[in-house]
Amino acid sequence: MKISYGEFPILAECVLAIGAFDGVHIGHQNVLEKLKYQGNKLGIETVVCTFDPPPRHYFQNALILTQLEDKLARIHSFGINHCIVEQFNMIYLQKSANAFIKDIKQLNPKLIIVGEDFRFGRNRLGDIPLLQSHFLVETIYPVCCKEGKVISSTRIRKLLSKGDRKLAAAFLGLDKLV
Numbered sequence: 001m002k003i004s005y006g007e008f009p010i011l012a013e014c015v016l017a018i019g020a021f022d023g024v025h026i027g028h029q030n031v032l033e034k035l036k037y038q039g040n041k042l043g044i045e046t047v048v049c050t051f052d053p054p055p056r057h058y059f060q061n062a063l064i065l066t067q068l069e070d071k072l073a074r075i076h077s078f079g080i081n082h083c084i085v086e087q088f089n090m091i092y093l094q095k096s097a098n099a100f101i102k103d104i105k106q107l108n109p110k111l112i113i114v115g116e117d118f119r120f121g122r123n124r125l126g127d128i129p130l131l132q133s134h135f136l137v138e139t140i141y142p143v144c145c146k147e148g149k150v151i152s153s154t155r156i157r158k159l160l161s162k163g164d165r166k167l168a169a170a171f172l173g174l175d176k177l178v
């Protein structure tokens with residue numbers, strides 16, 4: 001996997017997934033599997049655009065589940081071709097939704113894969129309908145636990161704070177936490 005820090009690789013076309021992906025939990029894994037599937041089907045390269053630190057850590061000081069190196073290793077294990085790491089800081093978060101769209105147009109995405117709740121750009125003003133007005137977008141149905149509650153990095157952080165390492169590991173797709 002080729003990793004670019006704040007720079008966009010020059011690609012004729014690609015399939016793209018965007019997100020913080022903190023923990024690369026089983027919901028994220030579903031996004032990455034769909035990305036790989038579509039890349040293979042269309043015969044084009046797969047790109048993940050992620051943020052470091054995760055925006056929720058930047059804004060709310062939320063626990064980081066996977067440090068960048070670990071997150072990249074986990075993304076790589078899904079056979080993804082490129083990962084772009086955007087440094088999430090005071091300057092970057094000022095970027096409007098339309099400016100972010102302009103950025104990702106450089107990648108020539110034929111398809112963008114995101115979860116149903118995906119938001120982007122300054123003040124989270126960018127949403128899926130805006131993304132769909134520029135690109136073909138596939139939204140992923142949320143992966144839930146057996147009780148029907150959506151699995152998220154936030155939920156895993158809560159489990160860890162309660163000491164439930166077993167369920168946290170299960171949601172992270174791991175046998176156990178080290």
Ligand SMILES: Cc1cc2nc3c(=O)[nH]c(=O)nc-3n(C[C@H](O)[C@H](O)[C@H](O)COP(=O)(O)O)c2cc1C
Nearest residue numbers: 019020021055093095100118119120121122123124
């Ligand atoms: C250019 C840009 C600016 C952003 N600015 C804000 C912001 O002002 N406030 C905020 O809470 N999140 C902001 N975010 C973070 C998004 O809300 C969101 O966390 C990010 O797009 C990753 O999506 P995910 O949380 O579904 O992984 C921004 C994201 C991008 C790409």
Ligand SMILES: Nc1ncnc2c1ncn2[C@@H]1O[C@H](COP(=O)(O)OP(=O)(O)OP(=O)(O)O)[C@@H](O)[C@H]1O
Nearest residue numbers: 019020021022027114115116142143151152153154
């Ligand atoms: N349970 C899930 N099922 C399917 N897709 C998901 C799931 N959770 C997150 N995604 C998608 O994965 C991408 C990255 O999501 P993100 O990093 O915001 O995860 P999150 O678990 O919602 O994080 P947080 O709880 O910190 O907001 C986004 O496109 C998001 O919509």
